[in-house]
Amino acid sequence: MPRKLNVALYGANGHQFTGLLAGHPLADITAICGIEKPEGYSGPWPMKNSLAELLDDASTDLICLCSPSRADQPQDAIRCLRAGKHVLAEKPAALTEKDLDRVLEAASESGKTFREMGGSAFVQPYRAMRDIVLGGQIGEVVQVFSQKSYPYHGGRPQDENIDGGLLLQVGIHAARWIEHVSGQPISSLQAIETQVGNPGSGALRMAVSLQGHLKNGACATLIANYLNQPGLRHWGNDELRIFGTRGMIETMDSGTRTRLIVGETDHGPINVSDAGEDYFTTCAKHLLGLAPMPLTLDQELHPLRVLLGSRSSPPPTT
DSSP states (O other): OOOOEEEEEEOSSOOOTTTTTTOOSEEEEEEEEEEOOOOTTOOOOBBBHHHHHHTOOOOOOEEEOOOOSSSTTTHHHHHHHTTTTTEOSSSSSSSSHHHHHHHHHHHHHHHOOOEEEGGGGSSSTHHHHHHHHHHHTTTTTEEEEEEEEEETTTTTTSSSSTTTIIIIIHHHHHHHHIIIIHHEEEEEEEEEEETTTTTSSOOOOOOOEEEEEOOOOOOOEEESSSOOGGOOOOOOEEEEEESSEEEEEETTTTTTEEEEEEETTTSOOOOOOOOOOOOHHHHHHTTTTTSOOOSSHHHHHHHHHHHHOOOSOOOOOO
């Protein structure tokens, strides 16, 4: 059995790994900052007062960042890397390509690993869809439609610097599905955004539509919004459809329904009985030298780069 990773958790602005790391076979929590102890949590809770205090702990191997402000997270990541820590960062890893490149430069100079929490295509049913598409069952990919819809609530920051906003913290999932499930990188994507329907007083975008091409020339459409209604009975109104020269595969209703059609045969729902593993565990195995990552760093971050470059002008203000 390899030694465990010593992991520090910084911030709770996103999907932090508090519950997952309780009793994890490959990792132990060594320090925490800015996170309240969950009710019923029985593990140790070594609280620190600042990121600087986390970095002073020489035993820490990896810091998982869910920084209070996503605009500040790139600099937080750079501090961690320069202190000799690996970094796993909540999405979006940066709000500009310049900041993203600064982080990657710091990782290269430090010799430490930087990764985004980029496992959208490796939870079911998307991982099973990826296997089917990459296995060639639907032929060459010709068109992809990807949708990610969340509900609006009062906790949504009107300042998109806090969480990245609709395009970068919601649309990133849909962009990853397009690239990582179809196996085709996005070559171009153009965004149209609106603040119509925003019940708050800030600059939060409520909906975005994007059109573009994949590397092989296929068409891609992506939509995201904060308009999911409680009557759907799913937190996310999520859809992904991939049309190929020999067939079509799709998932609807937040991944609860799937369908595969090849030629004249409707295969119905696909097999998603293998739950697989979470992306943190995948990263932990990589850092411990037990297994490679399923994506290169460039592949993992490419959907974010595409979205960062998709805005041609700011949306109209309301």
